[in-house]
Structure formats: C-alpha cells, structure tokens
Amino acid sequence: MPELPEVETVRLRLQNLLIGQTIKQVTVNHQKSFIGEPTKIKGAKIIKVSRKAKLIQLHLSNDLNLLIHLKMTGQLIYLDGKVKIGGGHPTADWVKELPGDHTRVVFSFQSGAKLFFNDMRIFGWIKLLTHDQVQQEYQAYGPDAIDPELNTHYLFNKLRYRTITIKQAIMINEIVGGVGNIYASEALFEAGIDPRKSSKNLSQKEVEILVKQVKKVIKDGIKYGGTTFDGKFVDVDGLAGKFQEKLKVYGREGEKCYQCGGEVKKVQLGNRGSYFCETCQT
Secondary structure, X not given: OOOHHHHHHHHHHHHHHHOOOEEEEEEEOOHHHEEOOHHHHOOOEEEEEEEEOOEEEEEEOOOEEEEEEOOOOEEEEEEOOOOEEEEEOOOHHXXXXXXXXXXXXXXXXXXOOEEEEEEOOOOOEEEEEEHHHHHHHHOOOOOEOOOOXXXXXXXXXXHOOOOOEHHHHOOOOOOOEOOOHHHHHHHHHHHOOOOOOEHHHOOHHHHHHHHHHHHHHXXXXXXXXXXXXXXXXXXXXXXXXXXXXXXXXXXXXXXXXXXXOOEEEEEEEOOEEEEEEOOOOO
16 A cells, blocks of 8 residues: 555656646546546646545645555556556556556546546545535544654653553554554664553653654655565656565564564554564563
8 A cells, every 4th residue: 555655656756747727528447546527627727735544635826636545556647648656555557558447537638648537446536625624534634744743742642641552552553643554663673662552551652663664664665765565667758666674573474673683573453454563672
C-alpha cells in the first residue's frame, strides 16, 4: 500500500505537470472510483496540488477540489506523449499501454496530456468536493508525520492512556497522519523501542526519540522516492522508488540485524507483520 512518502513522491512528481492544466473531459470507467458529477469540472483549471496524510488534493479554479486516495493498489500516471511519470502501487500498469484493464478514471486535458487513475483492487477513490467538504474529510486525521504539530508534548498526551501497542498507535490516522506499516517498523527500530510495548508505558524521553525517528524515516522515504518491492518494476524510470534499499528491519525476518548482528524477528500486531530486533528494541 502506498504510504505517506510514496504519496508525497507522486505529488512532487506531478505538481508542476498538472498545475495550469485545463480539464477537457473526465472518463469514468468504474463508478465506485469517482464520487461526484464529472461534468462539473469540465473547463476547470488545476491551480494547486497538495497532500494531507495519504490524500492528494487537486485544487481547481472553480472552487471545487478533487481528493484522491490511492488506498492499496492505486496509481496516478501522467502521460503526454513524451513524459510518463507518477507512482503508487507497483503493477504492470506502470509499463503497459494506457488506458489498461485497471484504469478506472481518465482525466483528459486541453493540452493533449492525460492523467490515469489505475486501481487493481478498486479500493481507492476520487471525490469531487467543496472546500468545506475537504476540511470535513481532514478532520479524521491527526498532524502529518512531518508536520511541526507532531511533537513530544502532542504525542505523549495521545499515548498516555492507550493500552494498544505503540506500533499500532502510530499507524492510527487520528493520532498521526500517514504512517504505515513499513515506516512504523523502521521508526521504532531507529528509536530502539519494541513495537509490542504498550503505548501508555512509553516515557516522555522515549516519545521524544520516537517523534524524531518518525520524522527522519518519513523524510528519508520521500528523499528516495518511497519504496518499491516488486523486482519487475524497481528500475522503472519516473515511477519506482529506492527506499527499499535503506530498510533496516522491514521484510528482513530471519536475517542479521545491521546494528547488533542478532536475528530480525516478525510478529503479528493488529493483523500486520511487524519486524524488529529483540536486542536493540526494548
């Protein structure tokens, strides 16, 4: 599933290409994927591309917005005949001719360029919303992992009465926006905190270290373009990320810990695989 760094990478790659584009037509191939009336944005210009947690927002000139959630298998790919760029979940749609079997929505621009929303599992969505409706959607999210609002005081107070594990807690969007399984595992390793530890048992000092490491791994993820695990697509120019080469514990069950030489373990927490080193994380 694309996490905050992957979504931010998509935003960064697309913003300069999309800003100033005028929407000529919206083709909806699957009704579940587009919520709203597409004819309302015909002739509207994209004036800004922003992000909150794992949501991408396209701000339009007619005071409407397109809010996009890639969910598990979503992709956004821009194509203009010369440039093919974007990102999201790595599937063959990255390299196949578009539109493809998994293309759910196509935005055609007056310039001749197109933006494809592909989604193999059809969990993702695009919503056409007013400014007020966008803010209502955002109410469900805490501060982004890289926002200044995520600090020791804030997170300590959010955790102090919670009995769930710290790994599960930092993946709750209402607490921290945008931290998924990969980056939660990596941040907890860097902070030296056992993912199984009860949230309420973290000291203020541990929370301080955790906040610092969450921000670090998220920023590093953005720096390297996110993670791409499918070996068929790791070298696809303009789409794949490189952060998978920097992972310390995620996906390394049974391998040696880079820090102490011990064995990386895997446990299930909240139905998600959690990777950690019992020696380095207490």
